[in-house]
Amino acid sequence: MAELKYKRVLLKLSGEVLAGEKKFGVDVETVGKLCDKIKEIVKLGVQVGIVVGGGNFWRGRNGHEMERTTADYMGVLATSMNGLALQDALESRGIYSRVQTAIEMREIAEPFIQRKAIKHLEKGRVVIFAGGTGHPFFTTDTAAALRAAEIKADVLLLGKSIDGVYSADPKIDPTAEKYDEITYTDVLNKDLKVMDSTATAMCRDNNIPLLVFGIADPENIVRAVKGEKIGTVVK
Numbered sequence: 755m756a757e758l759k760y761k762r763v764l765l766k767l768s769g770e771v772l773a774g775e776k777k778f779g780v781d782v783e784t785v786g787k788l789c790d791k792i793k794e795i796v797k798l799g800v801q802v803g804i805v806v807g808g809g810n811f812w813r814g815r816n817g818h819e820m821e822r823t824t825a826d827y828m829g830v831l832a833t834s835m836n837g838l839a840l841q842d843a844l845e846s847r848g849i850y851s852r853v854q855t856a857i858e859m860r861e862i863a864e865p866f867i868q869r870k871a872i873k874h875l876e877k878g879r880v881v882i883f884a885g886g887t888g889h890p891f892f893t894t895d896t897a898a899a900l901r902a903a904e905i906k907a908d909v910l911l912l913g914k915s916i917d918g919v920y921s922a923d924p925k926i927d928p929t930a931e932k933y934d935e936i937t938y939t940d941v942l943n944k945d946l947k948v949m950d951s952t953a954t955a956m957c958r959d960n961n962i963p964l965l966v967f968g969i970a971d972p973e974n975i976v977r978a979v980k981g982e983k984i985g986t987v988v989k
Contacts, residue, residue, distance in 0.1 A: 759981030762801040762875060764902035765911045769810035769836055771969055778810055780839045789843040791972040795979050796849055801875040803905050805883045805898040806840060808832025826890035830857055833894060837884030844880055851880040856888030868904045895953035903960045910962050911978050913969030918986035919948050935987045964988040
């Protein structure tokens, strides 16, 4: 077995990642490539929880003419659709998985129960956490921090479109400096927008290490759990 730095991880995937180049909906090929790498780390012995976003279908802020609570609950449904897509792709690859939702949808998924989630992980099943926190006004970043704390994850893996944390948006500012390591307090003080401030503070307060890396190359998921030098470590 390969040497692993992390035994239990919480992987945060945005909905946009699942859309691939289509920019909307679920791109089966893109999801398949991600799940191939998730399968690889499961076979290495890593326990994997996943929090998935819903931005490929709907974002609460898109409903600016709606009442905020209604718009956010529509986002909850979008994350659940993505959770089912991930489950289907994983199980077609022989990886047992469970979707747990923050709002009960018993016909299609289990309700989130912390002890049950941990038991699934210990049995080698991938647990996909959908539905965010189950409440409006909270992002799926906050859900990722919350679930990472609840399952006692060794690290929160945050796959993004850029390859780490920068002093500014590198797509806009070519002089932006990439950090190899940074503290949560500095992220908050510098307003670096790694995650929303609630999620960042929750990770800090619960001593959850965060590894921010580029997800465009799914192989980085494997590199991350092996402790290879990629992305930015926030701690």
